[in-house]
Amino acid sequence: MNPLPYFLDHIWLIPLIPLAGAALMLLFGRRLPNRAVSVICVGSVFVSFIYSIGAFAQLLQRAPADRVVQRVLFQWITPGPVQTVGGLKGFLAEWGLMLDPLSAVMILVVTGVGFLIHFYSIGYMGHEGGYYRFFGYMNLFMFSMLTLVLANNMLLMFVGWEGVGLCSYLLIGFYFLRKSAADAGKKAFIVNRVGDSGFLLGIFLTMTTLGTITFSGAGRLDTPPITGIREALAAGFASGQFVSGAPALTAIALLLFVGAIGKSAQIPLYTWLPDAMEGPTPVSALIHAATMVTAGVYMVARTNAIYQLAPLALEVVAIIGALTAIYAASMGLMQNDIKRVLAYSTISQLGYMFLACGVGAYIAGIFHLMTHSFFKALLFLGAGSVIHALSGEQDLRKMGGLWSKIPTTARTFLIAALALCGVFPLAGFFSKDEILWQAYSSELGRDLAGIFWVIGALTAGMTAFYMFRLVFLTFFGKSRVPHDVEHHIHESPRSMTVPLILLAALSIVGGFVGVPAALGSFVGISHYFERFLEPVIAQYAPHAAEATAAAAVAHHEPMEYLLMLVALATAGVGIWLAYTMYLKRTELPAQLEARFPRLYGLIYNKYYMDQIYDALFVNRARDLGTALGGFDSKVIDGMGVDGSAWLTRRTSRISIWYDTWIVDGLVNLSARIVWMFSFPVRMLQGGRISGYALFIVLGILIFLGYYLKELRAMIR
Amino acid sequence: MVPTSHYLFLSLALFTIGVVGVVTRRNVIIILMSIELILNAVNINLVAFAHLWKQVSGQVFAIFIITDAAAEAAVGLGIIIAFFRNRETVLADEMDLLKW
Numbered sequence: 001m002n003p004l005p006y007f008l009d010h011i012w013l014i015p016l017i018p019l020a021g022a023a024l025m026l027l028f029g030r031r032l033p034n035r036a037v038s039v040i041c042v043g044s045v046f047v048s049f050i051y052s053i054g055a056f057a058q059l060l061q062r063a064p065a066d067r068v069v070q071r072v073l074f075q076w077i078t079p080g081p082v083q084t085v086g087g088l089k090g091f092l093a094e095w096g097l098m099l100d101p102l103s104a105v106m107i108l109v110v111t112g113v114g115f116l117i118h119f120y121s122i123g124y125m126g127h128e129g130g131y132y133r134f135f136g137y138m139n140l141f142m143f144s145m146l147t148l149v150l151a152n153n154m155l156l157m158f159v160g161w162e163g164v165g166l167c168s169y170l171l172i173g174f175y176f177l178r179k180s181a182a183d184a185g186k187k188a189f190i191v192n193r194v195g196d197s198g199f200l201l202g203i204f205l206t207m208t209t210l211g212t213i214t215f216s217g218a219g220r221l222d223t224p225p226i227t228g229i230r231e232a233l234a235a236g237f238a239s240g241q242f243v244s245g246a247p248a249l250t251a252i253a254l255l256l257f258v259g260a261i262g263k264s265a266q267i268p269l270y271t272w273l274p275d276a277m278e279g280p281t282p283v284s285a286l287i288h289a290a291t292m293v294t295a296g297v298y299m300v301a302r303t304n305a306i307y308q309l310a311p312l313a314l315e316v317v318a319i320i321g322a323l324t325a326i327y328a329a330s331m332g333l334m335q336n337d338i339k340r341v342l343a344y345s346t347i348s349q350l351g352y353m354f355l356a357c358g359v360g361a362y363i364a365g366i367f368h369l370m371t372h373s374f375f376k377a378l379l380f381l382g383a384g385s386v387i388h389a390l391s392g393e394q395d396l397r398k399m400g401g402l403w404s405k406i407p408t409t410a411r412t413f414l415i416a417a418l419a420l421c422g423v424f425p426l427a428g429f430f431s432k433d434e435i436l437w438q439a440y441s442s443e444l445g446r447d448l449a450g451i452f453w454v455i456g457a458l459t460a461g462m463t464a465f466y467m468f469r470l471v472f473l474t475f476f477g478k479s480r481v482p483h484d485v486e487h488h489i490h491e492s493p494r495s496m497t498v499p500l501i502l503l504a505a506l507s508i509v510g511g512f513v514g515v516p517a518a519l520g521s522f523v524g525i526s527h528y529f530e531r532f533l534e535p536v537i538a539q540y541a542p543h544a545a546e547a548t549a550a551a552a553v554a555h556h557e558p559m560e561y562l563l564m565l566v567a568l569a570t571a572g573v574g575i576w577l578a579y580t581m582y583l584k585r586t587e588l589p590a591q592l593e594a595r596f597p598r599l600y601g602l603i604y605n606k607y608y609m610d611q612i613y614d615a616l617f618v619n620r621a622r623d624l625g626t627a628l629g630g631f632d633s634k635v636i637d638g639m640g641v642d643g644s645a646w647l648t649r650r651t652s653r654i655s656i657w658y659d660t661w662i663v664d665g666l667v668n669l670s671a672r673i674v675w676m677f678s679f680p681v682r683m684l685q686g687g688r689i690s691g692y693a694l695f696i697v698l699g700i701l702i703f704l705g706y707y708l709k710e711l712r713a714m715i716r
Numbered sequence: 717m718v719p720t721s722h723y724l725f726l727s728l729a730l731f732t733i734g735v736v737g738v739v740t741r742r743n744v745i746i747i748l749m750s751i752e753l754i755l756n757a758v759n760i761n762l763v764a765f766a767h768l769w770k771q772v773s774g775q776v777f778a779i780f781i782i783t784d785a786a787a788e789a790a791v792g793l794g795i796i797i798a799f800f801r802n803r804e805t806v807l808a809d810e811m812d813l814l815k816w
Contacts, residue, residue, distance in 0.1 A: 687812030690747075694739045 004221065005061075007054030008069050011099050014051045014107060015146035017044045022139035029132025041135035042118045045142055049111035056104045064535055067104075068219035070152050072096035077155070082211060085248065089211030092226070098152035098215060102366065102536040106149040106298055109370050113290045113377050114142050116499035120381050121282040123495035124388060134174060134280065141167035145291050149298065154203045154213040157299070161199065161263065164292045165192045171287060172279040184275035191272040195262015199299075202255030206306075209248045210236075215302060230305045230538050237309065237540050244309050253306050253313030257320075260296030264350045266324045271610055273347055277339040281384030284339060289346050289380050290373035297353040297369050301362040305538035308360070318358025318439075318448070322455045325351030327607075329462040333469075334604045336396050338383045341470050345420065346376055348459060352435050355452060361438035363533045367514045368435055371427035374510045375419040378503035382413035385492045385500065386474060391485050396470065401479035405489045408497045410475045412504040417471050419507040421464040421571045430511035432460060433564055437516065440563060453563070457570050464574025472582040516560065723764030730757035744799075744806045748792045755785045 021044030029037060059067050073095045082091035099107075118138060125134050144163025151157035166189075173185030206213055206229065216228035227235075233249075236242035242249060260266070265273035276288045287293070300307060300317065307314055325348045332344030349372050356365035387394055389406050403410045419426035422433065439452040479486065491497065514529035581588045593600045602608070684695075730753050737750030759778040766774025800806055 689808045689811055690739055690742070693747075697735050697739055 004069065005058045007051060008058045008099065009071070010051060011055050011069070011097050011150065012071055012073055014048050014055070014111070015097075015143050015150060017048045017051075018139040018142035018146065020044065022136050022143060025132050025136030025139060029136055032132060034126070034131050037132045037135050038122045041139050042115070042122060044139055045111060045115045045118045048142065048146070049115045052104075052107040052111045055099055056108055059099060059101070059104050064531075067535060068098065068100040068216065070096055070098045070216075070219045070221075070223070072152075072220070072223045082207060084208050084211040091207060091211055091213075093153050093155045093213060094223075095156060096152040096214075096223075097150040098219065099150065100216075100219070100536055101533045102298075102301060103149050105366060105370060105533070107146060109373050110142070110145050110149060110291050113373050113503070114145075114286055116502055117282050117286040117290070117377060117381065120285075120384070120496050120499040121280075123493040124282055124384055125280060126493075128280070130174070134171075137167050137170045137174070138283075138286070141171070141287060141292070145295070148295055152214055152216075154206060154215070154303075157302075158196075158199060158203060161259070161295060161299075162196065164287070164295060165189065165196065165263070168192075168276070168287050168292055171283040172276045174280055174283065175278070178278070181278040184272075184278040188272040188276050191269050192262045195259045195269055198255045198258025198262070200259075202252050202259060205248065205252045205255060209252060229303070233305050233309060234538065234540065242309060245311055246309065249306055250310040250312050253303075253310035254316060256299060256303055256306070257313060257317055260299050260354070261320065262296075263299075264293050264296030264354070265347050266296070266320050266351060266354060267327060270324065270328065270347050271613055274340050274343045274606070277337070277343050281339065281380055281387060284343070285377045285380030285384065288343065289376040293346060293350060294353070294369045294373065297350065297357060297365050300354070300357045301366050301536070304357075304362050304536075307357070308538055308540065314358050314360065315448070316358075317354050318452060321351045321354025321356075321358050322439075322452050323351070324348065325355060325459045326455050326462070327351075329459045329466065330603060331606050332466040333462060334600065335466075337394050338386065338396055338399070338470065338474065339380070339394055341396075341466055342376070342379050342383060345379075345463065345466065348463065349376065349420075352432065352456065352459070355439055355456065356435040359439050359442040359449075359452065361435065361442060362537055363530045364431070364434040364438045366533060367529050368431035371419070371431040371507070371510045374427055374503055375416040375507040378412060378416040378500060378507055379420065381496070381500055381503065382409050382416060385409040385496055386413075388492050388496070389489050390481060391488055393481070393485060396473040398480055398482060398485075399474045400477045400481065401475070402481075402489070403475040406491045408491060408500060412497075412500040413475070414471060415504045416507050417467040419511075421467055421575065422460055422567060423571060424568065425508075425511065427507050427509070427511035429568075430514050430516065432456075433567060434514060434516055436460075436567055437560055437563060441559075457567050460567050461570035461574040464571040465578045468575045468578035469582050472578055477583055477586070720764055720768045723760055723767075727757045727760040727764070730754075730760065742807045742809055744796050744808050744811070745793075747808060748789065748796070751792075752785055752789065755781055755788075 021041050024040060025032075025037065032040075059069070075092060076095045077091075077093040079090045079092040081088045118135070121134065121138065125131055128134065141164060144160045144167055146160070148157055148160025148164060151160055169185045169189040172188050173182045175181045176185075203213060210229055210232045212227050212229060212232055214226055214228045216230045217226045218228070218230075220226065233242060237244075262269045273288060273293065277284055279288070307317070328344045328347035328351060332341050332348065335341045335344060349368070353365040353368050353372070356362070356368060385406065386399070386402065386409060389402070389409070390399065393399070415426070419428040422428045436453060436456045439456055440449050442449065481489070513532075514527065516527070581592075605611075734750045734753030734757060737753065738747050741747055741750065759781055762774040762778045762781070766772065766778075796806055799811070803810065805811075
């Protein structure tokens with residue numbers, strides 16, 4: 001009898017149902033009517049969502065320490081010995097799913113937000129060709145993402161990791177007839193590949209260092225026990241085999257982070273994400289804001305057992321995260337494409353999450369991941385709704401004054417913008433504040449804590465500025481919409497506005513699960529989210545748990561209030577600046593632009609990073625390709641293929657001579673000999689009748705002569 | 717009474733003239749006429765022996781052969797006319813189609 005309750009026992013259905021939907025679409029979708037496609041694909045994600053809720057609820061019913069379940073579907077790589085640093089170890093990889101608080105939160109976010117975006121797509125993609133293809137890819141993406149999140153080992157996670165990369169490529173290039181879209185898809189795929197190679201090397205190194213790639217051995221019921229990464233590291237730490245900062249662990253952590261950099265678009269591999277906006281807007285919302293790009297953060301949080309023993313790697317994570325946060329935010333300041341502003345904002349917010357992970361506050365990172373997925377998905381869907389209303393216009397300079405024309409979109413968009421800016425009490429406030437506080441107070445990044453905090457706060461101000469620049473330019477002020485487009489402005493259909501409203505609700509209340517201690521006394525549920533996720537974070541020293549708890553109690557409350565207020569004030573300044581520049585004194589931006597042309601040009605052109613990458617890598621790769629192509633055409637084709645052809649032709653002359661003179665010559669010779677000897681016989685057959693007649697007569701005479709001789713002999 | 721050998725010599729002479737004509741003459745019509753000579757030489761032979769043995773069947777055969785010769789002359793002349801229409805010649809040494 002299986003002791004697991006229904007939903008926990010069936011977590012494997014969560015990724016499988018969207019896979020079934022995808023298979024159905026990609027095999028038979030062409031023949032299905034759009035209505036059936038919608039029902040199957042949106043329905044499959046919905047069922048998956050229901051199962052996720054069920055699994056989450058049943059996980060909650062268990063004791064906190066017991067909240068982990070592994071379901072092994074089958075053994076993927078059968079056990080075999082592998083040479084590790086600590087001698088031979090048995091190694092295996094399973095097709096196994098693990099549900100613990102971390103993956104539970106992730107599947108809720110993925111299926112929940114994913115369902116809303118799927119639902120939204122019914123309206124948004126309704127007029128597009130390739131409807132079934134779109135939904136097939138989306139469902140395939142859901143499957144890959146859920147596999148990534150639920151995987152119980154690194155290799156299976158990598159499968160999902162590659163799967164989401166593939167779907168991202170397919171969906172960015174959805175309008176593949178447009179060259180820019182096809183190029184953007186390729187760019188995303190190739191840049192991601194750079195990161196993926198790091199991830200893969202990290203997996204190999206984990207395998208040879210620890211002899212296991214399974215995350216944890218806990219929660220295995222009817223399957224043989226197994227040593228997970230967590231247990232192996234804990235044992236190694238206890239026995240002194242691994243010390244904090246061991247080179248091998250640092251290397252693993254850094255390699256894994258390379259993967260995270262690629263997938264989550266951090267410096268220096270961020271350039272693909274803005275280009276990825278070529279895809280349909282629901283894709284941007286689902287893949288390039290809410291779920292896939294956060295996979296890097298999830299991966300760092302999932303392997304925190306390794307990161308905690310690699311302080312150097314953590315510092316790198318924090319620095320990269322902080323730099324990306326402010327760098328991407330600065331690029332978002334001047335963009336004129338509504339989706340690109342959001343793309344840079346996403347990169348910036350992902351930087352926040354890595355900053356949190358880097359200072360050891362994985363939970364704060366995941367918390368921000370969750371709230372961010374709500375309001376960033378909402379922002380993208382809202383932007384999609386605006387674009388829909390304006391018949392495909394994405395340029396901010398051709399918008400304005402839409403507030404009363406598309407009221408639902410505008411109001412929900414404003415809520416999301418406020419949430420992203422971290423305005424109290426929306427979701428973003430709590431998660432961003434938590435990250436800033438952790439950056440300031442954490443043990444890990446103490447020597448850089450002040451800098452991290454300043455960068456974080458500055459980024460918050462810039463975020464507020466560009467978000468409200470976006471809001472003001474889009475919804476307020478004078479309408480700059482071209483006349484012919486203005487007629488068609490209309491609020492989006494129900495299927496699009498309902499997800500907007502639901503996501504807006506989530507953006508408002510989503511933060512309350514993680515109210516910080518300083519404010520917790522008002523609501524009485526302080527740090528619920530953190531306590532829920534606590535078991536996921538590896539504790540090495542036995543007293544660490546108590547130390548964390550003590551630290552939580554010992555929050556310097558006045559300081560936390562102060563920092564909170566400063567962050568809020570920065571956001572306020574950002575909003576005020578945007579208000580002044582883009583609503584009140586609209587001539588200001590142009591004046592500033594004229595005043596600082598170089599700075600403006602630098603930011604507007606995204607620091608020329610794309611050009612630098614083109615010069616450094618893309619064109620060099622192309623040069624290499626040209627050189628290799630030249631080698632191919634000159635050496636391989638020229639000398640190898642053409643040369644051998646030339647040689648063959650030369651040698652064939654000998655055999656041609658042999659054929660004509662020896663082989664054919666012998667045949668002709670025999671014919672000529674026959675011809676020669678047949679000469680007298682040939683002479684007999686002259687064709688003249690008289691000749692033949694003469695032969696007849698001669699024949700008769702010879703016959704008669706012989707006969708007469710006999711006759712005479714008889715007579716005698 | 718004329719002895720049988722005289723008939724036979726006449727027949728032999730006619731036959732020889734016919735054969736030589738067939739072999740040596742170029743004109744197909746003359747060749748045809750020579751064949752008539754050969755046939756009639758045979759007729760003389762048949763009639764001579766019928767007279768010698770006092771049997772009528774030899775004369776019957778001679779009449780058959782005369783009929784046959786008439787038919788043969790008709791067919792032969794027909795062939796010659798058809799041939800002349802094709803090749804505009806009646807010379808035997810130009811009739812070399814059988815070679816091919």
